[in-house]
Amino acid sequence: MLEILMAERGPTVRRRRLAGELRRLRERSEMTIDAAAERLGWSTAKVSRIETARTGITAPDLTTMLDLYAVGEDRRVALHALARAARKRGWWDAYADSTPSDYATYIELEAETASMRAFDPLVVNGLLQTEDYAREIIRAALMALSPPAEIQRRVEVRMTRQQLLAQEDSPLNLWTIIPESALQQQVGGREVMAAQYAKLVEESERGNVIIQVLPSAKGAHPATAGQFAIMEFREPYDPQVVYVESMTSSLYVEGEVEIYRYTLAFDHLRAMALDPQESRALILSMARQA
Structure with a gap:
């Protein structure tokens, strides 16, 4: 179980x-x-x-x-x-009126994470999104059920989260695998995608960020079930957690056997994906064609 x-x-x-x-x-x-x-x-x-x-x-x-x-x-x-x-409040509490409790819990976990290995099958990882790309993704996910002001607050939250990658003291180490099909999807149009490609190239130059692209030609892979992130914390006695997200709910997997399975799936994915240099070259090629 x-x-x-x-x-x-x-x-x-x-x-x-x-x-x-x-x-x-x-x-x-x-x-x-x-x-x-x-x-x-x-x-x-x-x-x-x-x-x-x-x-x-x-x-x-x-x-x-x-x-x-x-x-x-x-x-x-x-x-x-x-x-x-x-018992202390985090910066995300200022957005409590527009941030679901499960998302706030995730943000706090992310803020304490030392390293994250993430697979995002449909979109660019939120920590690497441009503001315009994030706005289009959030607007589409809310399906016109929320006013523009709430969409903007959620965009601000996502942009603030990205500071984890740039902080001077122990920045988050992020290793993300993105399917080629997710990069080909025209979120917001050509200009938005051109800027998103440029940001991915820029972020890939950070020493604490690894980006790999999974080519569409590779076919079926071990993570066809969807998005997940393996989170490792700074304290050695803090166990790993796997965050799994779906359209209507999210959960944390903490069982040792299940964490091992997700780790194994990620290892298979990174072996199937282009290496970081090849991935960067592919993204640059997409940017030139945008």
Whole structure:
């Protein structure tokens, strides 16, 4: 069975990290959840919800748990700081009125991601889109159900996300594979596509961005089911997550076996795709023809 965390109910990245640390501290203390709950004077369900990040934890409760596990002062200070950070608002909260909760959860995960391997079967990855291309994609996806002001706010969110690639301190490492057919699709017309090709060429020159094009002639491939992104976080004890998106919902796959399958699919895709230099040459050729 897939181990999945529905995006609209997903905990923050920092809360997941704190939960994992508390679980490991209990295990190092050689306590079961039942034993820890009894000594804390809490229900087993409460301890379980905290350790699985289904609920947050107050500062007094955190202190109580750290006392039980005999945690040293330095580690204690770090864990309290992590708990405070988990309650902080992100820049995306300013767009709460036009950003669905599942998308906001994804943005927070992305902001904490160290590296991402993404396959986008229909469009250019959002982190590499021009503003005009993004506007056309968002407008089409909303199917005229939203006013222009909301479309513009969503475009602004997408453009702000792209700062992850350019930040001086630990920029996001992005490896994306784009089918040739997605690049041939005339989103917004020739001028929009010409600018989009130019941006892809420019972004491919970054040391932290790898772009590969999957030729249409390759035929069937392991990811015909759709879009996915494998996200790896900066902390070694933070497990990988695979983000999978469809038209009406999104989910996070966290099971070890399922993550391995997505990783294997990505490895097959990059082996089938043109290498980065060949991909850049193809995109330049498309730009000249635009």
